[in-house]
Amino acid sequence: MTASPVQLLPRPVDPSVDHGIQAIVAGEASGSTCSTDLAASPWTFDTTPGYGPGASMGDVLPTGSPAQGTLPATYREAPEEELHERIRAAKETLGDRVVILGHFYQRDEVVRHADYVGDSFQLAKAAQAHPAAEAIVFCGVHFMAETADLLSRPEQAVILPNLAAGCSMADMADIDQVEECWEQLEDVYGPLDEPNADGLVPVIPVTYMNSSAAIKGFVGRHGGIVCTSSNARTVLEWAFARGRRVLFFPDQHLGRNTAKAMGVPLEAMPMWNPHRPLGGSSEQDLRDARVILWHGFCSVHRRFTVDQIDKARAEHPGVRVIVHPECPMPVVDAADEAGSTDVIRRAIEDATEPTTFAIGTEINLVQRLAAQHPQHTIFCLDPVVCPCSTMYRIHPGYLAWTLEELVAGRVVNRITVPGSVADPARVSLDRMLACVPQAPARKA
Structure with missing residues (x-):
């Protein structure tokens, strides 16, 4: 009698990228990493300006970017399992007073403690679903915590465990550059708030969710809208119903890929390089444009x-x-x-x-x-x-620190968007919400 065949399932994968990098650097595993410095703890680089190990050499941290102070030694020196136990104990003590959000790209050692896991917008919506929580700990990057602050109640504290966790793509379009671009476009198109005979204004600004609150506020003030990678096409359709062209920032690739799929020819998508007059294009190129793409990208x-x-x-x-x-x-x-x-x-x-x-x-x-x-x-x-270098700056040590500080009645690393920016930024987010409903983040 012949035995029935047995299906051999693939060997389980260790989801910890950190463990894998440690093994590669120690010579205990095959493979390669984009930076051996990734094996070091992130607080090793807190005092050094930059996005951290693994970042592209072309990613230059803007002057004045938030910096993280020195993490107390008790967290820097604690073994991994001790940190996990301290996080579990602090969560149990805090109960419903705190909600922990973990981005899809976050290291597994942090995600395991998250109450919700999702993309930046899903997590911001998850925060909205807990209006009674006193604190929202956002294990992601700076612009994500800003968005959570925009969508949460004023009394709620939004905390970013490591202030050095920025986003190089978001930083590629700063508010001064975008306002200068807008002024130059007005020189080409005339008043940007005056519609033509068809009711279309010359250009509608569209910003990707991966942008600062200041950029979202700019968009809100100028009749524009925010998009995510999930609803970019629907948002562009919304924009084309209101404007002859779209100024899309900061990610050129999402803008190009989405517009191309909608039938916009590549020659109608000039690039705007903020370091060149008229972004490096001619006036005629800008007049013929359907989508003006900002010179930004995700290094990952x-x-x-x-x-x-x-x-x-x-x-x-x-x-x-x-x-x-x-x-x-x-x-x-x-x-x-x-x-x-x-x-x-x-x-x-x-x-x-x-x-x-x-x-x-x-x-x-x-x-x-x-x-x-x-x-x-x-x-x-x-x-x-090669993980996202800035997302990788969040470590269980920082999460344990922020939670134990909350247990002690202290709020650290609070992210607050000033009202002058928050009000128009919420307008641009509300337009996105009205444009297409979003599914909530899944429960972790």
């Missing part, structure tokens, strides 16, 4: 290439390639699908048959998905382990 998603996709297809026949729309256009064109972090997550969850997935997005999410779905083979397109 810019790492993905068509060669990586070709290699994945050669080594894994039938592989399903899904990439984030922040990737460059040739990468999106070469992939099978492109979608937001939540779209990627749902595509894997909805696959009913064992499937090989090659994913083009941040490694923490990819590793976590691989661990959660062992029936599939899931790997990152980029073989070099």
Whole structure:
């Protein structure tokens, strides 16, 4: 009698990117990382201006960016399991007084303590769902905490565990540069608030959620709107119904990929480089434009290439390639699908048959998905382990510190958006909410 065949499931994946990097740097595992300094604790770099290990050399931290003070030694020297226990104990003591939000790209050692896990907007909405909480601890980056502050009640304290957790893409469009751009566009188009015979104004500003509160406020003051990677197309349709053109910032790739899919020709999408007069374009190019793309990008998603996709297809026949729309256009064109972090997550969850997935997005999410779905083979397109350098600045040590300070009645690292910025910023977010409803973040 012949025994029935046994299906061998893939070996479970350790979702901890930090553990993997430590093993690579120690020579205990094969592979490579974009910076061996990633094996060091993030507080090692708190006093050094910059986005941290793994950041692109071209990502220059703006002057005056928030800096994190020295983390007390009790957190810096504590073993990992002790930190986890202190976090659990503080959460139990605080109860419903605190809500912890963890971004999809956050390290696994932090996500395990989150009450909600999602993208930046889902998490901001999750914060709204807890108006009785005294504090919202946002394990993400600075612009995300700002958005949570915009959407939460004034009495609630929004806390960013490490103030050095910024976002290089968001910093690529600062308010002074955007206002200068707007003035130059007015020189080309005339008054930007005067509609033509068809009721369309010359240009509508659209900012990606990955932008500062100041930029969201600018957009709100000038008739514009915020978008996410999930609803960018719907938002562009909203904008085209009100303006002849769109000024899209800060991520050129999301703007280009979305507009191209809508049929906007590439020649009608000039780039605006804030360091050049008229952004480096001619007046005629700007008059012919349908979408003016800001010269910004995500350093993580810019790492993905068509060669990586070709290699994945050669080594894994039938592989399903899904990439984030922040990737460059040739990468999106070469992939099978492109979608937001939540779209990627749902595509894997909805696959009913064992499937090989090659994913083009941040490694923490990819590793976590691989661990959660062992029936599939899931790997990152980029073989070099390179997490989001700023998201990686959040560490269990900082989370334990912020929570134990709350237990002691002290609020540290509070993120507050001034009213002069918050009011118009909420207008731009409200327009987005009216444009397309968003699903809430899933319970962790």
